[in-house]
Amino acid sequence: MKQVILTGDRPTGRLHVGHYVGSLKERVALQNTGLYDEIYIMIADAQALTDNAEHPEKVRQNILQVALDYLACGIDPSKSTILIQSMIPELTELTFYYMNLVTVSRLQRNPTVKAEIQMRRFEASIPVGFFCYPISQAADITAFRATAVPVGEDQMPMLEQCREIVHKFNMTYGETLTDPQIVLPQNQACLRLPGIDGKAKMSKSLGNCIYLSDEPDVIKSKVMSMFTDPNHLRVEDPGKVEGNPVFIYLDAFCRPEHFAAFLPEYENLDALKAHYSRGGLGDVKVKRFLNEVLQAELQPIRERRKEWEQRLPDVYEILKAGSMAARQTAAKTLRDVRHAMQIDYFSDEMVNR
Numbered sequence: 001m002k003q004v005i006l007t008g009d010r011p012t013g014r015l016h017v018g019h020y021v022g023s024l025k026e027r028v029a030l031q032n033t034g035l036y037d038e039i040y041i042m043i044a045d046a047q048a049l050t051d052n053a054e055h056p057e058k059v060r061q062n063i064l065q066v067a068l069d070y071l072a073c074g075i076d077p078s079k080s081t082i083l084i085q086s087m088i089p090e091l092t093e094l095t096f097y098y099m100n101l102v103t104v105s106r107l108q109r110n111p112t113v114k115a116e117i118q119m120r121r122f123e124a125s126i127p128v129g130f131f132c133y134p135i136s137q138a139a140d141i142t143a144f145r146a147t148a149v150p151v152g153e154d155q156m157p158m159l160e161q162c163r164e165i166v167h168k169f170n171m172t173y174g175e176t177l178t179d180p181q182i183v184l185p186q187n188q189a190c191l192r193l194p195g196i197d198g199k200a201k202m203s204k205s206l207g208n209c210i211y212l213s214d215e216p217d218v219i220k221s222k223v224m225s226m227f228t229d230p231n232h233l234r235v236e237d238p239g240k241v242e243g244n245p246v247f248i249y250l251d252a253f254c255r256p257e258h259f260a261a262f263l264p265e266y267e268n269l270d271a272l273k274a275h276y277s278r279g280g281l282g283d284v285k286v287k288r289f290l291n292e293v294l295q296a297e298l299q300p301i302r303e304r305r306k307e308w309e310q311r312l313p314d315v316y317e318i319l320k321a322g323s324m325a326a327r328q329t330a331a332k333t334l335r336d337v338r339h340a341m342q343i344d345y346f347s348d349e350m351v352n353r
């Protein structure tokens with residue numbers, strides 16, 4: 001079987017380090033293994049519109065920001081197809097057919113939808129489109145016959161819902177759609193990077209993000225303002241490492257060579273953690289180290305982003321060519337779907353069916 005990756009992001013803002021460790025880094029690594037026959041990276045503008053209907057200009061502007069972040073992180077357009085969701089109208093048609101295979105109560109039970117409804121204070125005024133976005137996401141994944149979907153942990157319920165749709169479709173209309181697997185980062189700390197304020201999620205609306213495109217001084221001031229163990233008041237106090245955002249970030253980003261380069265008095269992260277737990281290690285020192293680590297990781301990304309910013313016509317060309325190529329793939333799946341559903345009226349002899 002062909003190995004196919006599909007994944008994507010909503011263009012509602014620039015991407016941040018949570019996106020990076022949670023999924024982007026993994027995508028680039030998978031891309032560079034050479035083990036995949038096709039890789040599709042989707043800028044999910046139609047999905048972004050499900051809760052930004054009044055702000056199409058915001059979605060439009062952020063398509064470019066997300067594309068720049070992709071290219072900056074090492075998504076290589078010669079290996080991966082970057083596409084804009086709304087340029088593939090076949091996805092909308094698939095969504096409409098899949099809607100018949102999902103109940104309202106099943107959507108209401110989707111934990112991600114539930115949490116987002118709460119966060120956006122939608123209560124009873126949820127746009128129907130927003131409520132149905134898990135179905136549209138199933139269309140995204142199945143249209144490309146994805147076998148692997150590298151995403152953040154928060155997308156797990158979306159994948160489960162997608163697989164249910166695949167099974168129901170195949171049972172009802174015959175084996176047609178491909179069953180996808182979720183690919184999560186191995187590193188626990190990368191699964192859900194907290195915000196710099198220690199809140200469970202890094203999110204633009206909470207204002208607690210470090211962006212991939214932040215300038216060095218901005219990164220530094222964000223790191224120095226990060227929450228740590230609230231009971232670690234004096235340097236001598238024993239500190240808590242678990243749940244401490246600064247250490248979670250170090251778990252996510254720090255590699256042994258960072259100690260040799262920036263903090264040679266410790267052998268590794270375990271040694272640093274042991275000292276912090278024992279007492280005698282101040283937050284400022286740990287934050288300074290984290291700042292060095294982040295600067296080292298983000299500098300090449302920021303520089304590559306700036307190079308692409310000088311080549312915007314090329315970026316648009318990549319999006320256009322990617323969207324056109326992707327449309328071909330989706331159209332083929334839609335043909336298979338229509339055939340399975342027996343609604344391919346004029347493409348075969350109607351009389352024989």
Ligand code: TRP
Pocket residue numbers: 006007008009010042044047137140141149151155
């Ligand atoms: N829901 C994803 C997010 O919020 C974006 C997305 C849209 C996606 N379609 C997808 C992710 C298909 C993976 C596969 O970031």
